[in-house]
Amino acid sequence: MKLHGNMSIKNNTLYIGGVSCIELAKKYSTPLYVYDENLIRSNCKEYKKYFRVKENGNKVAYAGKAFLPLYMCNIINEENLCLDVVSGGELYTAYKANFPMENILFHGNNKTIDEIKMGIELGVGRFVVDNFYELDIIEDLCKNKNITQEIYFRITPGIEAHTHDYIKTGQIDSKFGFALINGDLYEAIEKLSKYKNIKLVGLHAHIGSQIFDIEPFMDEVDIMMDLIKEIKEKFDIDLKEIDLGGGIGVYYTKEDKPNSIKEFCEAIINRVDKKCNKLGIKVPKLIIEPGRSIIANAGSTLYTIGSIKDIKDVRTYVSVDGGMTDNIRPSLYKAGYECSIVNKMKYEKVNNVTVAGKCCESGDILITHANVMEIESGDILIITSTGAYGYSMSSNYNKIPKSAVVMVRDGDDKLVCKRQSYEELLNLEII
The missing domain is CATH 2.40.37.10 (Lyase, Ornithine Decarboxylase; Chain A, domain 1)
Known part of the structure; x- marks a missing residue:
């Protein structure tokens, strides 16, 4: 062992x-x-260091679904990470722990009206919008309150990561996000012109969990950076934030050969720099959402x-x-x-x-x-x-x-x- x-x-x-x-x-x-609390905190510090949080203004958002009692919320807050929640219960836990709402990203493929209302009222920093249904609800609720909500669109980039079928989320046949191949993302962006209370500030993708191969993440980076340029040219929208999700694999048994946090982060940072330089675009602020690799x-x-x-x-x-x-x-x-x-x-x-x-x-x-x-x-x-x-x-x-x-x-x-x-x-x- x-x-x-x-x-x-x-x-x-x-x-x-x-x-x-x-x-x-x-x-x-x-x-x-x-x-092991010290190991949790050490992993948080490694992510902040190697993902260039201080130097580049990037963000690390802990994926709360992995483990989120009140005490864990406090650790994440003390370590200056953001928090990814996927339900009203996780959001309420963060609220009761006095976690800064502006540092929360609210995910979910079928947020209820009550959950969306709670998120808006508590002031979550970003809604990660998953579908047209959610988009309409956010607009209506924000319009009634005369506020503007910042959002990301979650996309399915069409990447087949090598992991268990139940935890693959990046391929087109997924319950999550706006697909690229069928034009859903572009239709969603076009709808924004009719909305006055929603501001699109970034895109989000998550290709799966317990992934050991770095190459799918490199493919994800390329797709997301291409989208930044394409959306600017087609819709004149400057997207300044790109959320690449989580999914880095961890050790469970001797058959597992995970990359280190350093290797994973540096590979992403370097690929983004290289791709943006090639496209002639400004490097966006990057967000990643590790959960398992912090806590497992x-x-x-x-x-x-x-x-x-x-x-x-x-x-x-x-x-x-x-x-x-x-x-x-x-x-x-x-x-x-x-x-x-x-x-x-x-x-x-x-x-x-x-x-x-x-x-x-x-x-x-x-x-x-x-x-x-x-x-x-x-x-x-x-x-x-x-x-x-x-x-x-x-x-x-x-x-x-x-x-x-x-x-x-x-x-x-x-x-x-x-x-x-x-x-x-x-x-x-x-x-």
Whole structure:
């Protein structure tokens, strides 16, 4: 198992941020999400440095869908990043955390009227407009308030990124954005001449998630810069901001070979400079929206091992006290992970097992083939790199309460999301 960030081994025991995983499990029970706060902050700082936020006025917007409790909003604000939200709930979370509304980009392919109204009333900095329906609603609501809302148009650039089909978003066959190939984008721009309360300031594209190849991002840059010049020539509109989305891949297992934040950012910056010089246009302010690559490797999940079922000459099932309710990704995407036993870190790995969840589903499998040391009921198992889309996609399936979340930093631990009780599980139900 690869150690990430501020993980270390002392006396065969795994520590994260200077805190023993055994002690965390005892103090907060399991399943438990554990986040390395210093690694999160370090990743934020790297993005700002290598994306030339200070020098060029570019922006890094954290993709909140990856993980967005109130405490995470505070970290992002303290690190001077912007925030990408995709729902009224995420927007309201940012509002309650006193996140600066002018630093928010509001995404979504089907924002409700109430969500759009909330965004306008709270004063979000940019709406990333996804379709004609949304465009009309924003205009009507802003007209009634006599205000002007700045927007980006989201486009589908027609790029097929090499990733899982469920997380491809840049190709034309997508629920997101205005397509280029059928003229939707140009029709949307033409409609703007009739609107007095909307100002187009930029374009947005997102080609997918967990992408390891830099080349699709280079293709995206070329398409977006060509559009800047074309829109200026055709519509006399100067677009000063280009949002290239997120999608950089991260390490989950040894098969993954991700680029570093530095490599990713420098490749984009250099390509933009080169392309703009070739086109004879001014370099726009650039925005990127990393989520997974900021938070994934900073998070891990601790479980207590319960039943162990050895089917001779078939497989050994090791069941834990969580599963698809706290990490749906293996069931949804067949996502791979690494694991270990936190108090046997230097033991020889002698068993190949299947780590199973406790849900009443045959598909509730967290890791199909895991090489582990001698294992017994009561051991604490850790699955690493669960920081993105673990807690945020968790559910109450089988009436299982949601797990707690702890931040660790410099030898201290802090509870940032309480474990859901059975009473809280029933709070919304009425007899």
